[in-house]
């Protein structure tokens with residue numbers, strides 16, 4: 113488990129872009145967190161990190177959006193699914209078998225139907241954590257060998273946003 117902290121939407125995008133540089137074909141990421149936590153913001157930065165110029169929007173009403181960059185990006189949001197069975201309408205397994213990277217917002221809702229080989233990125237905003245309105249704690253949990261083998265690289269990628277880092281360590285973009 114790797115913890116980081118961002119202090120603005122821009123920082124969340126930059127951090128996600130840094131993670132995207134580690135992405136490989138057939139990677140799966142579950143984006144977890146309450147409404148407004150920053151899952152779509154993370155997806156936007158991740159897409160930018162893959163060299164996708166097109167604006168990434170919430171896929172809530174389109175089920176899945178596809179973007180072309182260094183790798184193909186499949187962006188899904190399963191928030192509105194009332195039944196896990198609906199996921200099968202998406203050809204989810206075809207997506208996961210393809211050459212792209214798949215990001216699933218609210219992915220924890222369908223965790224038991226997914227291969228146990230993914231990176232979970234949980235975005236947390238909560239009074240309990242004593243966070244300012246624009247602060248988020250980001251907890252990265254690699255599940256399975258694909259991402260566990262990249263644990264050191266993951267830690268290095270988010271090091272500028274490590275929870276205990278001073279602001280001046282961050283890239284000034």
Ligand code: ADP
Pocket residue numbers: 118119120121122123124145146147148149150151152153154170217245246247248
């Ligand atoms: P979700 O997809 O999880 O529902 P969004 O990414 O759509 O969330 O929205 C997150 C909202 O929180 C945006 O309005 C964004 O500008 C704001 N925000 C404030 N601080 C941050 C931060 N540190 N990281 C991400 N989003 C933030």
Ligand code: MG
Pocket residue numbers: 151152153170189217
């Ligand atoms: Mg969203």
